[in-house]
Amino acid sequence: MSEVPETNQSSGVTGVLDNATRGGVAVSAVGLVCLAGAFASFLLSMPYTFPLLFGFVVVMAYGWVTRQAETARTLTFVATVSTVGILGLITVYIVVESIPAISHMGPDILTRMQSPLWEPGAGVYSLLPLIWGTVVTTLIATAIAAPFGVAGALFIGEIAPRSVRDIIKPAVEVLAGIPSIVYGFIGFTVLNPYLTKTLRLPGQGSLFLAGVVIGFMALPTVVSVGEDAIASVPESMKSGSLALGTTDWQTMKSVTLPTALSGLSAAILLGVGRAIGETMAATVILGKIPAFPDPLYDVFGNTITLTATIASQYGSAAGRPLHESALFAAGVVLFVTVMCLSIASQYIEARMQRKLGGNE
Structure with missing residues (x-):
């Protein structure tokens, strides 16, 4: 064959x-x-x-x-x-x-400070008080989420025993999945009466309370991403530091945290992005007042944020094209801000990877 x-x-x-x-x-x-x-x-x-x-x-x-x-x-x-x-x-x-709202208001949509600031009936839409409310609540939230988040990430990644870590890490991820309306409802029904009674606030809700609640909402994100950044630090660097006679705390302070700084910064930026984009908690806690606090730096005053404005007014804006367009303009500000934060966090994380890889 x-x-x-x-x-x-x-x-x-x-x-x-x-x-x-x-x-x-x-x-x-x-x-x-x-x-x-x-x-x-x-x-x-x-x-x-x-x-x-x-x-x-x-x-x-x-x-x-x-x-x-x-x-x-x-x-x-x-x-x-x-x-x-x-x-x-x-x-x-x-x-x-x-575009219609921006064309109608011109630069005043971002710069107008005199009353009326937001009056749909008169065709006046100024995003400045909304931006101010968003900035203040975000700063308060960051002041809570950043230090506590880094401390929590350091505890989970470096201090806690493995048995404790196996419990805390999933619990933190579960906290990140709790709906924001739950946080807002708890803040309004539990924390708001306490602050109103203790500090004798003139009305319900405040920027301070909204920032605190949003800060605790962003905390799981910062802890989770920050722990991943700390875990990515090469074990050889920490072992080498300990071999030179340093204590565990000195190693964490002088080796782990500086090496993971870029990743921790990215974690904080992601938490800030979560705080800026938070809607339901701010809508539940804050009043529907599109005005500046008096005085401007009064964190216990009341105003409204960009997200809360969109959530609370999209129904009443139906059939009113200029009002709808103003809400879209608020969405543009949010979109651009969060996108810039996201790009910055990605850049910082990539820089950390290059640094740990010895390419910098």
Whole structure:
């Protein structure tokens, strides 16, 4: 019996692989066409969105069974492009919707300080008191979340025994998952009467109380991310310090914390971003007063934040285009601020990785 030449066998295998690859590409192409058609149908308010989405699901399910590798690449590509695309669409949408209010108010939308500051009936919208309320509550929240968060991360990562660490770390993550409305309700029903009675405040709610509650809400985020930064410090650095005769505290103070400083800074920035974007706790605790406290530095005064304004007024703004546009302008300020903080935290974390890798 004559043997089949090896070259013929390899070419046959290559042909089968090429056919499989082409089949996978064809299935992926059909799926992408269905998805693009569904998106176009949604934008044009056409009735073909759900049928095309169903077609995409069917095609991807068939591809997963018959051409799994190519289908997996297609799905990961779709997920990545969708993430970037959705972010871009959100950005464009809120900016476009905010243009009427910005055009109507001009620079006064960010600089107006005389009354009235926020009067929808008169067409006056100044974001300055809203920004002031957001800044004050964020500073108070940061003053709580930053030191306590770093201390908690240091305790979990360096001091606590393993048995205690295994209990505390999941508990901190559970705290991060508690809905913000729960924190706000507890703050309003428990802490607010106490502060009102003890400090004899003239009204319900205050910037100080909102900042304290939001600070405790941001605390689990700072602790969790900060503990990861401390855990990333090479053990050889700490062991070398201890071998030179330093105590555990001296090692933590002089080696661990300075080395993890970039990661801890990123953790604090993420906590600040959580504080800036907090909505329900501020809405429950603060009054609906779009005005400056008197005096301006009175942290026990009452005003409103950007997020609380959007949450409390979007219903009354329905059918009033200029009012809706002003709320979108508040959303633009929030979006840009949180995006800058997120980029800064990513930069700091990347710098920490380069520093620990010896590239700096």
